[in-house]
Amino acid sequence: MKTLDLEIAVxxxxxxxxxxxxxxxxxxxxxxxxxxxxxTKTGYATEIxxxxxxxxxxxxxxxxxxxISNKIKYFYYAVPKKLQEIALETIPERAGLLVCEKRGDxxxxxxxxxxxxNKQARQWTNTERQKLQRLGAMRILGLKKKLAKFQQEKxxxxxxxxxxxxxxxxx
Numbered sequence: 779m780k781t782l783d784l785e786i787a788v789x790x791x792x793x794x795x796x797x798x799x800x801x802x803x804x805x806x807x808x809x810x811x812x813x814x815x816x817x818t819k820t821g822y823a824t825e826i827x828x829x830x831x832x833x834x835x836x837x838x839x840x841x842x843x844x845x846i847s848n849k850i851k852y853f854y855y856a857v858p859k860k861l862q863e864i865a866l867e868t869i870p871e872r873a874g875l876l877v878c879e880k881r882g883d884x885x886x887x888x889x890x891x892x893x894x895x896n897k898q899a900r901q902w903t904n905t906e907r908q909k910l911q912r913l914g915a916m917r918i919l920g921l922k923k924k925l926a927k928f929q930q931e932k933x934x935x936x937x938x939x940x941x942x943x944x945x946x947x948x949x
Contacts, residue, residue, distance in 0.1 A: 779830060779860075779880065780830065781828055781830055783878070783880075784828045784856050784857075784858070785801055785813070785814065785828060786885065787878045787885040788814050788826050788828065788876065788878075788887060789801065789814060791876070791887045792816040796819060797816050797817060797818050797819070798816070798817040798907070798911055798914060799815070799817075800814070800817075800910055800913055800917065801813065802917065803913060806909050806913060807906060807910060807913070809847055810841070810847065812825045812826075812827070812850075813825075813826060813828040814856075815910065817902060817907060817910055820901065821901035821902045822851040822902075823850050823851055823902060824850070824851060824853070824854065824893070825845060825847075825852070825853050825854070826853075826854045826855075826856050827845060827854070827855050828855075828856050828857075829855060829856070829865070830857070830858060830861075831861075835855070835857065835868065836868065844870075849899065849902065849906075850896060850899060851896050851899035852874065852893040852894075852895060852896070853872065853873050853893050853896070854873060854874040854875065854876050854893050855869050855874070855875055856875075856877075856878060857877060857878070858877070858878055858879070859877055859879035861877075862877045866890070866891070871894065872893065872894040872896070873891075873893055874889065874891050874892050874894075875889070875891040876889055877890050
């Protein structure tokens, strides 16, 4: 399973028709890097950290911020089914766990463990919400450019797997 597969499954699960859901939040909001950030209508954030290999999962615990912020109400890890047991053994008690498995062509995301609410979390201000929404809109341009490049290369007979971060760890 690849990072893109998990991103698609997670983003689809957090109801983009109601919530602001933005991948790769890394600047402009005075917050640590978040693989996916979902902001509810009421202004509370959920962070989802995506891990596709055991090494990637274990390396995450060396980050100095520990995914703790007064801007994050709930924190989850999302992993492929093969990492479920190691994730349950290693992720912090406060973190929820989402497990993705492929069934045919379909990806299914299951909540194995719910996140514990961060009681210090606060609502985002209107300015912070607007910055997040602007960042999400900016992501669209980059994705459209990648799609245009992919389509042009396909038209020229160049085919490749456009998804990034293939898990080659064997775990």
